[in-house]
Amino acid sequence: MPDSAGPEYAFLKGHGTENDFVLLPDHDGSVHGDLSAERVRALCDRRAGIGGDGVLRVVRESDLWFMDYRNADGSVSEMCGNGIRVFARHLVEEGLVDPSQPIPIGTRDGVKTLLVDGDLITADLGEPTVLGESKVAVPGHAWVARHVDMGNPHAVAFVDSLDDAGNLLAAPEHDEATYPHGVNVEFVVRRGDRHVAMRVHERGSGETRSCGTGAGAVMVAAAVADGALSSDGGPPAEDVAYRVDVPGGTLTVTWTAGNRILLTGPAVVVARGVTDL
Numbered sequence: 001m002p003d004s005a006g007p008e009y010a011f012l013k014g015h016g017t018e019n020d021f022v023l024l025p026d027h028d029g030s031v032h033g034d035l036s037a038e039r040v041r042a043l044c045d046r047r048a049g050i051g052g053d054g055v056l057r058v059v060r061e062s063d064l065w066f067m068d069y070r071n072a073d074g075s076v077s078e079m080c081g082n083g084i085r086v087f088a089r090h091l092v093e094e095g096l097v098d099p100s101q102p103i104p105i106g107t108r109d110g111v112k113t114l115l116v117d118g119d120l121i122t123a124d125l126g127e128p129t130v131l132g133e134s135k136v137a138v139p140g141h142a143w144v145a146r147h148v149d150m151g152n153p154h155a156v157a158f159v160d161s162l163d164d165a166g167n168l169l170a171a172p173e174h175d176e177a178t179y180p181h182g183v184n185v186e187f188v189v190r191r192g193d194r195h196v197a198m199r200v201h202e203r204g205s206g207e208t209r210s211c212g213t214g215a216g217a218v219m220v221a222a223a224v225a226d227g228a229l230s231s232d233g234g235p236p237a238e239d240v241a242y243r244v245d246v247p248g249g250t251l252t253v254t255w256t257a258g259n260r261i262l263l264t265g266p267a268v269v270v271a272r273g274v275t276d277l
């Protein structure tokens with residue numbers, strides 16, 4: 001234990017396809033209610049802290065669990081598709097929810113419903129919004145990218161090679177007018193029929209090994225390009241599923257005829273402890 005006079009807090013560490021998070025149980029909001037950007041950055045620091053792409057504060061609000069999500073730089077986002085699946089795994093392991101039933105979890109993008117099936121957890125990310133195109137660029141390369149809103153903003157660029165995105169240390173250039181609050185940028189290649197692979201630069205976290213809402217946005221952009229929409233431009237006439245490979249594993253994204261995006265993949269908690277960070 002650190003030799004510190006400061007208070008100590010329980011934490012957990014988990015990931016979904018290696019998109020990793022520090023979880024902070026704070027059921028009544030009394031422990032971390034003042035969670036500052038500085039503390040989030042300290043917790044997510046991979047050398048001086050616990051390390052993570054983001055923080056999930058676990059709060060009970062009225063009759064609902066609420067995921068208070070923060071990016072590694074301390075900024076707030078509306079939603080996190082992998083984070084909410086890890087959040088559900090934590091609730092199940094602590095006996096706080098019944099895994100045989102749909103699990104509702106509140107987010108800044110409304111209530112999402114999770115289903116647990118053994119190692120796999122599916123998050124209903126809700127309805128996608130397919131918008132226009134604008135340019136994204138990294139040093140030496142520029143592409144037209146599709147704007148897909150998954151509750152949070154995404155720009156999806158189809159590229160010849162995932163290597164063309166470079167080291168992704170810096171945020172790709174993007175259209176500030178289209179994305180006034182920043183954007184998550186996905187780079188995609190085709191791997192086969194209804195099978196793609198992606199890399200991502202996440203707003204507020206840098207390059208991550210996976211992004212659940214990003215996988216959803218990529219699937220939507222690919223399905224639109226593949227002509228999977230119904231003839232009136234609405235959702236697919238029947239459910240369509242894509243395999244989305246990410247550096248940290250594989251996700252399955254289904255666009256239902258009811259216009260819902262379902263994100264399925266593994267989600268695990270790998271450590272529990274206390275910290276004075």
Ligand SMILES: N[C@@H](CCC[C@H](N)C(=O)O)C(=O)O
Pocket residue numbers: 019053054071076077078079080081082083152153184202203204205208210211212213214
């Ligand atoms: N990793 C997440 C997305 C986290 C939020 C994102 N960086 C943003 O700022 O919108 C996911 O799995 O969806």
